[in-house]
Amino acid sequence: MIKIAPSILAADFSKLGEEVREVEAAGADWIHIDVMDGHFVPNISFGAVVMDAIRPLTNLPFDVHLMIENADRYIEDFAKAGADYITVHVEASPHLHRTIQLIRSFGVKPGVVLNPHTPVEAILPILEDIDLVLFMTVNPGFGGQKFIDSVVPKVEQLSKIIRDKGLSIDIEIDGGINEETIIPCAKAGANVFVAGSAIYSKPDRAAALQKIKKAGEEAIS
Ligand SMILES: O=C(CO)[C@@H](O)[C@H](O)COP(=O)(O)O
Numbered sequence: 621m622i623k624i625a626p627s628i629l630a631a632d633f634s635k636l637g638e639e640v641r642e643v644e645a646a647g648a649d650w651i652h653i654d655v656m657d658g659h660f661v662p663n664i665s666f667g668a669v670v671m672d673a674i675r676p677l678t679n680l681p682f683d684v685h686l687m688i689e690n691a692d693r694y695i696e697d698f699a700k701a702g703a704d705y706i707t708v709h710v711e712a713s714p715h716l717h718r719t720i721q722l723i724r725s726f727g728v729k730p731g732v733v734l735n736p737h738t739p740v741e742a743i744l745p746i747l748e749d750i751d752l753v754l755f756m757t758v759n760p761g762f763g764g765q766k767f768i769d770s771v772v773p774k775v776e777q778l779s780k781i782i783r784d785k786g787l788s789i790d791i792e793i794d795g796g797i798n799e800e801t802i803i804p805c806a807k808a809g810a811n812v813f814v815a816g817s818a819i820y821s822k823p824d825r826a827a828a829l830q831k832i833k834k835a836g837e838e839a840i841s
Contacts, residue, residue, distance in 0.1 A: 758795030767796030779809025
């Protein structure tokens with residue numbers, strides 16, 4: 621099953637509620653929420669207050685991608701604001717087990733994010749403790765960047781490890797996803813795809829979303 625998670629980073633913030641409702645009606649599976657602190661990444665987006673404001677507008681799972689330092693300090697806020705998944709960067713988490721346990725303690729599903737250059741080996745020790753692995757196919761901080769295809773073999777590598785261990789972990793891809801780049805990622809074993817500009821920059825968001833999803837489904841059929 622291919623899931624599409626539109627990234628609201630690419631939405632029109634002056635009408636964020638409508639933008640969320642529009643992608644839900646278009647067939648979105650999750651809503652992807654990019655939180656940036658201006659330290660771990662060179663950009664600032666929004667925090668738990670904004671997420672809290674849009675939480676009543678949809679029942680779709682909120683997939684919160686923390687691109688921040690000191691994530692432990694903010695996890696409770698995002699959990700209380702209605703996160704279903706919280707992912708933290710392995711590169712920004714010196715005490716990864718503790719952070720994962722903290723996320724789970726609030727009833728939220730924990731996940732780990734890898735930057736494009738970070739090897740899969742970095743997360744092997746915590747694989748049995750997480751629900752989601754997010755592979756960045758751009759360097760985090762901005763929407764609209766070019767897909768880095770050298771990440772695809774890492775997706776294949778992790779997918780095999782998950783299969784061999786009999787684990788149930790979603791593999792998500794984020795950065796430069798469109799109806800073409802989804803194909804190698806889906807074939808490599810990913811099942812959740814973040815798309816920002818490929819959906820929100822299009823006049824017909826529903827058509828754009830469905831085209832990406834169909835390309836992913838065809839790739840694995
Ligand atoms: O986390 C990030 C960027 O740091 C992503 O979620 C982007 O927002 C995806 O945008 P597109 O590459 O799809 O435009």
